[in-house]
Amino acid sequence: MLLFLLLVFLPTVPIETEVVETLADCPGFFVEEKPPEIPNILVGGNIRDQNRYKVICQTFEDIRRFLTLYDTDNKIPVFSAYRFTGAEKGRPNEPWKIEPQLEDDINMRSLRQSDTLRNQATDSDYSNNKRYHKGHLYPNSHAPDWDAKRSTFTLTNAVPQVGTFNGGKWAQVEKRTKCYMENNCINASGKIEAFVVTGAEPGNETLNNKINITSKMWSAFCCHNSRDDVWYSKAYWGDNVPNSNWRESSYEEMKATFGIKIFPEKCSFLNNVDSSRTHPCEKEYPFQSEITTDTAPPSTTDHSSPAEKTTCPPNSTPASPMTPKTTTTLAAATKTTQPTSITSRYTSVINEEDCEDDEETNRKRCRSWG
Ligand SMILES: *[C@@H]1O[C@H](CO)[C@@H](O)[C@H](O)[C@H]1NC(C)=O
Numbered sequence: 412m413l414l415f416l417l418l419v420f421l422p423t424v425p426i427e428t429e430v431v432e433t434l435a436d437c438p439g440f441f442v443e444e445k446p447p448e449i450p451n452i453l454v455g456g457n458i459r460d461q462n463r464y465k466v467i468c469q470t471f472e473d474i475r476r477f478l479t480l481y482d483t484d485n486k487i488p489v490f491s492a493y494r495f496t497g498a499e500k501g502r503p504n505e506p507w508k509i510e511p512q513l514e515d516d517i518n519m520r521s522l523r524q525s526d527t528l529r530n531q532a533t534d535s536d537y538s539n540n541k542r543y544h545k546g547h548l549y550p551n552s553h554a555p556d557w558d559a560k561r562s563t564f565t566l567t568n569a570v571p572q573v574g575t576f577n578g579g580k581w582a583q584v585e586k587r588t589k590c591y592m593e594n595n596c597i598n599a600s601g602k603i604e605a606f607v608v609t610g611a612e613p614g615n616e617t618l619n620n621k622i623n624i625t626s627k628m629w630s631a632f633c634c635h636n637s638r639d640d641v642w643y644s645k646a647y648w649g650d651n652v653p654n655s656n657w658r659e660s661s662y663e664e665m666k667a668t669f670g671i672k673i674f675p676e677k678c679s680f681l682n683n684v685d686s687s688r689t690h691p692c693e694k695e696y697p698f699q700s701e702i703t704t705d706t707a708p709p710s711t712t713d714h715s716s717p718a719e720k721t722t723c724p725p726n727s728t729p730a731s732p733m734t735p736k737t738t739t740t741l742a743a744a745t746k747t748t749q750p751t752s753i754t755s756r757y758t759s760v761i762n763e764e765d766c767e768d769d770e771e772t773n774r775k776r777c778r779s780w781g
């Protein structure tokens with residue numbers, strides 16, 4: 412009788428296998444199921460060092476939401492891959508999660524004492540540092556529903572990202588790609604659908620003597636546009652430094668800069684979509700060589716200012732980061748003649764640990780973690 416009850420009731424217990432053996436065990440997140448080619452890490456769909464790099468099938472409320480390839484040595488993701496199907500507005504006030512299955516030996520006690528986690532970053536690794544945000548790879552702002560948004564708040568989906576970059580130009584990349592995908596990635600069923608891979612390059616410094624600090628971030632999407640019957644793709648990257656800017660990139664440049672082949676050949680990042688449909692996104696989220704008030708503390712920042720959206724020629728080279736426009740608050744805090752870009756990165760991130768533009772109010776919304 413007991414056995415019968417067990418057999419009946421066991422399957423209703425959610426068994427979430429998140430860390431899986433191969434990328435093929437977590438289908439649905441790559442164009443034609445073809446993962447990126449990353450020299451020495453991921454070759455021909457096979458992970459070279461399976462002890463170090465783990466495939467996390469990011470499952471939340473029993474649904475597989477996205478995929479992360481995680482580097483347990485560097486304790487940052489190599490990339491997160493997801494399907495963009497449109498996005499819900501807002502940002503949940505969600506605590507950051509860890510991935511118990513990355514640990515060899517885990518029990519409830521070690522879950523509570525985060526310093527016993529050996530194979531991943533924890534909240535406390537970030538909490539004493541004001542310079543770095545927990546920067547999402549799969550951003551909350553690209554998630555289709557509330558639970559999907561909540562699922563992005565896992566430390567396995569985050570890298571130490573300079574605050575002014577995360578809240579500044581990288582946030583703009585997220586908005587610009589969202590705009591492109593919503594308007595140009597319409598599949599045969601008439602639905603928005605695009606495949607996105609966002610990754611991080613390791614750097615030469617560590618956070619809390621443990622986490623490899625990302626030197627560059629990149630993001631690329633690819634989709635089939637059924638209206639025009641073309642494959643459509645774009646790629647972006649930026650240095651993870653204060654007041655960093657992004658650049659739009661070509662397939663060749665991505666390969667040359669990162670050695671990574673992100674998508675199959677058919678997504679060769681050609682701007683092959685009717686420009687009347689891509690132009691509005693370029694206009695709304697233009698490339699600006701100048702770094703503007705993105706670095707200001709939230710209390711003095713109103714991002715609804717249209718003056719900020721001065722359009723620059725898209726091919727102009729970035730201006731020197733030593734001459735940013737600053738707000739009066741920053742100027743007042745800077746009594747020396749030091750270049751404001753040096754001072755502002757500290758001033759600005761203290762109250763801006765985890766900020767995001769709120770699309771409804773056009774203001775920055777921030778939360779802090781402890
Ligand atoms: C179109 O995209 C939607 C949302 O991702 C998906 O459910 C559907 O299967 C796709 N249709 C085709 C024909 O690919």
Ligand SMILES: *[C@@H]1O[C@H](CO)[C@@H](O)[C@H](O)[C@H]1NC(C)=O
Pocket residue numbers: 613614615626
């Ligand atoms: C890291 O250090 C190596 C050797 O000193 C150097 O070649 C490389 O450019 C550095 N990388 C970054 C991102 O600073």
Ligand SMILES: *[C@@H]1O[C@H](CO)[C@@H](O)[C@H](O)[C@H]1NC(C)=O
Pocket residue numbers: 485613614615616617623624
């Ligand atoms: C970060 O990771 C890269 C690649 O794995 C490695 O070469 C580098 O030494 C690491 N940096 C630190 C500071 O650990």
